[in-house]
Amino acid sequence: RIGPFLIGPLLGNSPVKCISQYLVRKEGTGKYFMAKVFTENQKPGETRSGKMLLHTEHSLLSLLSSHPGVIRQYGLFKVRTDGRIKDTSCNPTSGDVTPRVGLIVDCLVRHEKSVATNNYLNLQQHVIQVKRLSEREALRIFHSVVSVIVSLHKMNVVHRDLKLGNMVLDKRTRKITLINFCLGCHLNSERDLLTDQLGCPAYISPDVLSDKPYAGKPSDMWSLGVVLYTMLYGQFPFYDQAPKKLFAKIKTAEYSIPSSGQASANTNDVIHGLLTLNPLKRLTAVEALDSIESCAAAWYVLRTPTTPAQVVPDVDD
Template sequence: MDDTAILKRRGYIMGINLGEGSYAKVKSAYSERLKFNVAVKIIDRKKAPTDFVEKFLPREIEILAMLNHRSIIKTYEIFETSDGKVYIVMELGVQGDLLEFIKTRGALKEDDARKKFHQLSSAIKYCHDLDVVHRDLKCENLLLDKDFNIKLTDFGFSKRCLRDDSGRLTLSKTFCGSAAYAAPEVLQGIPYQPKVYDIWSLGVILYIMVCGSMPFDDSNIKKMLCIQKEHRLNFPRSKHLTGECKDLISRMLQPDVNRRLHIDEILSHCWVQPKAWGLSSAAVNKEGESSRATEPSWTLEPGSEKKSATKVEPQEEAQPKTKPKEDTVQVARQSETVSISNEQLTKETEAGTPQQPPETHT
């Protein structure tokens, strides 16, 4: 039977196509039981790479079945047919994904960004507390419900972290994700702490939320890596971002993994905390930060001679001469999924590496 007939037997009326790849596709459908529209990811085991079928798909199914958080796309049902097709019925993000939202409307105001970022951070804390890591956090994987609340999706590269005999998390050696959101240690092919990797991606997402552009140009990975390792970060002056917001982004986009914030520190940062949303930039250091004591303070005052942990330079100096408008997201390459080796930067489509299912633009 075809997909329409199979879904009909399970009580779903097939709708439009939402995305399609070489071995997976996403369809909308109406659930006669739930009485509302859902998204159905259909994966064909016969067409999928062996590595994906044997490792990544079982992980995704296991993790989706255990997650239950208001800011994570709900999974209603998972079933498989005898011919090797897997059907994952999920909550539908009716307002599309965050990337399209920002491309259409431009950068978010800080209050709106704070709300959405808090929802996302809460979802990541929930996962990290379960020792689950996402490893592919990006704006395309953040869907919006009818009220424009964040819903995290696509756990195709997620995994449950293992611990050694002393209880410490073991390092991950699978280099996956999207180059524009990947942490320096991943780009360098260094075994990494996956939770710490997720934090870097969160920093990129928040930057895009409030700036409407990418923090780094991923057209030249080696050059981008050098800039990241030097902790150089530029904010567009036209956005008039608060010092607290810049401070949080800088501490997430920290190349030193021992100084990068943890998820609990992000949620307790003064910019994220509701009680401190009205604080001025001058109050940041006075009130105290949630970050480690080793993190130096830095200023954003124009003309200041005090050295800061992050070089904050005019956005114009960091952009190419033919830069787009500041309110548009530079995303020509960010949807490419890559795998990084020590020898060279290679695309994820090489033999032996799993290809990611299609983006769930639901």
């Protein structure tokens, strides 16, 4: 068990290797949540990394607790090792004794214990299912996503792992919730620069790949450009099975809009504004939101053709 939560089965794929996700139920209730716990059999350094990621996510979600569109957390609790989860993180011979803890968050993954979770679908799964979204639906969803990012950036919080798989759609309400803040960062000021290379390869910005200190907010916005492009065209703007070739395309912003003409010129301009090499000229969250609202207003007088679509490749993070 983890605090007052009883541990159930593993849930889905974790966003990072050193953390596992479990379905848990709060004792004495029928309420289910997700617990994020250190993965078993990790090396001491990876255990420390996992603990740091959990504490980072807990800290950021606590800061953002009142913000709509952000997954809710319910605290960090010690893992009681009763055999359900083996406590392999304490290694006396290595001198690394790290008590295991679990972070409890809302469960936005389908599971058999609650029919309500049938409404949850991350956007990666959604795009794979429908192949690509209509311009109207893509703009509606993207507006919701960027609205959340505006709030985060105003608080100097950067997510650093924005991708379709970290955005959960409630099919009933059509609302979006951002998840997996373990790679995020709370900047001290607008002038703060980052140096570490984090994120999913297909969504990573040229700033992160530059081997130079970079600003976190423009990097988030680049990732959102990849999100919008992929929703509209059913494929990534930058893709190659070889990481070096993929990163070379990203560093030069080597992409093109498919000739199918799925989206209007105004919407494509938003993509171009987000996938701009110079981070100082890239659209900010506020600018992107204004542009999306203009696109949505103009969209109703435009007709978009229907053409065969590609399926989004399921890139392994």
